[in-house]
Amino acid sequence: MKVFRLSPAELDNMVREWSKTRRVYRPAPGRQQSAHADCAPGWERVTDSASLTMAAGPAKASVKTFLFPQPETMQTYSLQSSDPDKALLKEAEKPTEKQIIVGLRPCDARSVQLNNLPYGEDPYYQANLARTVMVGFTCGTMCSTCFCDQVGGSPMATEGLDIAISQLDGTMVAEVLTPTGEELTAGLDLAPAADNDISALAQRRKDCPQPDSVKLDTLKGRDLNKLYEAPLWKGLGESCINCGACTFICPTCYCFDVQDEVVRGRGRRIRYWDSCMFPLYSLHTSGHNPRGQKMLRTRNRFMHKLKYFPDRFGPFSCVGCGRCVQDCPVNIDIREVMGDLLRVE
């Protein structure tokens, strides 16, 4: 693994250099003024020489918008009677163009790894993953809504990143972690980090909050039915307005729905974000809805993240980025939900 020393100007130069030949995206500072056709809300494509400014904490929009495009075309078809291939589903061409995401935090990088557990064999996710390069910034400070350490992450973690940039006193160091990262830094004239930089980085990593698995282990040991029947859900379900804000800003909510869109005889089968908060999510064709009440849907979201997913895959399906804590319209705080669940004996 190579470690470079970077000045802010060198960082900007490096990003600008990449943007000449590749698609490079960064978090949009403040309120985004216009939507780019090739970009998700909250992000912007690097096209100018504006320097990268990183506010503390994760960016407004999570990185999942690049891995689960909204929408994503899966198949295309024709319904025109003159077409010999009429009504034949054809696999849509998968995008291969490299995209470089600059400025994601360790929590978002970890979310990509966690989503890869259920999506390990999903061809669409894998195609996007293969073309995405992640250049992240470790966190010198945690926000009051950050809790990555309580769900198995750490503010200085590099898991999932190709290049990790850390701010040290007076300088920045870039750790090149993967062959893709090496490829990106190969032609650049960067100074290797000094020994004291490397030891300062190691020290900072040692001093920062460490992944704590006590909550995970405790909840995994609890009886699922008891958690399911816990009285806390009634109050939560009552105040929840069942919007999809939490699920859409969450980096580890990955549910989708599939639909056919036909315009003038040309059709495409798309998948687009769905939310377990919406009644339609679990509505059966028969008209029966097994999660027909608000409380059942609210419960499902938290049980999935904190119990079903860990039981099935190991870790929580939560990276502790705190976006839902900040933006839930009715202040349902997953940290409090977790605390309440831990008290259910």
Next chain:
Amino acid sequence: MPTINEKLTEEIRAKAKALLSDGTVAAVIGFAQGSLPMTIKPTVVRAAADCGKLVWNSFCVLNLANYLPEVLKSVEPPRGPRDPKPTGPLPRVAVLATGCWSRNIVVQTQEHQVDRDRVVVMGVGSRGMVSRRKVEAHFSGREILAVEEHDHDLLVKGADFTEKINRWSVVRDNCQTCTHPDPVLVDVRIGEPAAERKNPNPFKQVDDIEKKSSDERWAWFTAEFATCIRCYACRNACPLCYCPTCFVDDAKPQWVGKSLDAVDTGLFHLLRAYHCAGRCTDCGACESVCPMGINMRMLTKKLNKDVLNLYGIEAGMQPGSPLPLTTYAINDPQKFIVTEAGAAKEGE
């Protein structure tokens, strides 16, 4: 000395407790303290002993009328879908209401969503609610760790700063332009009545957009709604939206595409706004809950202006009167009807 809101909080707790203790109501809808500065949790209190968690402050931006139909249903004795409605009076529910929320209860009554006899309105004269986003924008980039509320100031604290800001300067746009802060329905009065406010032009923000050229208006519209993620928080926080299946959720027929195409997103917002015409009280809940900070309230405000100009009606101000758009009057303005003469004039 306790602040105005601390006194209101005490009064709310005491009166809620009394209503629950003597069996007047089976539940009280109010707010509890949130986990972050400037947040609140809408809460249903069912036991007198739990009334201590109710709070009142400048951050009560959600419209509690939104919860009313469901909570009313929840206190009814359980019955199957084909069981007859129980005879005799059903349990009542108390709800905190400012001017706009009480007007929404009027609309809910007019639309037969709520039985007025079963609602005890705990009326609070509003001093205007604070926009969390305005405060955050004021401290752009610096994390706010605590906000202490005084009557006319907010004391905002972060890791390395403490700053006092004027409360009114960060009050939400809809509250700043509100002229009816006092509830139109009051069964239990909390605090002092709020006087009607004079505002020479509550529609100034709308006028400013109307003054733009059509290209500029289109640019405003596309930019404003570009960041929508279709989470529907605006819709779900709105007491006017109670359809069992919303037109955006319908799959057969499919009225609107489901993903982030600008046309679909724009259509959702326009149709949502039109569904609120003549019913919206400008409570601002939609704007307050939007995670992306979209000012979709401008659309409903424009329709409020049109309904006022065309029919002389502000939603929910006249309990007992019919809704403007479900009533026909012989002298209704008919400018929208395309006539041959009008079409010829248009073509010139």
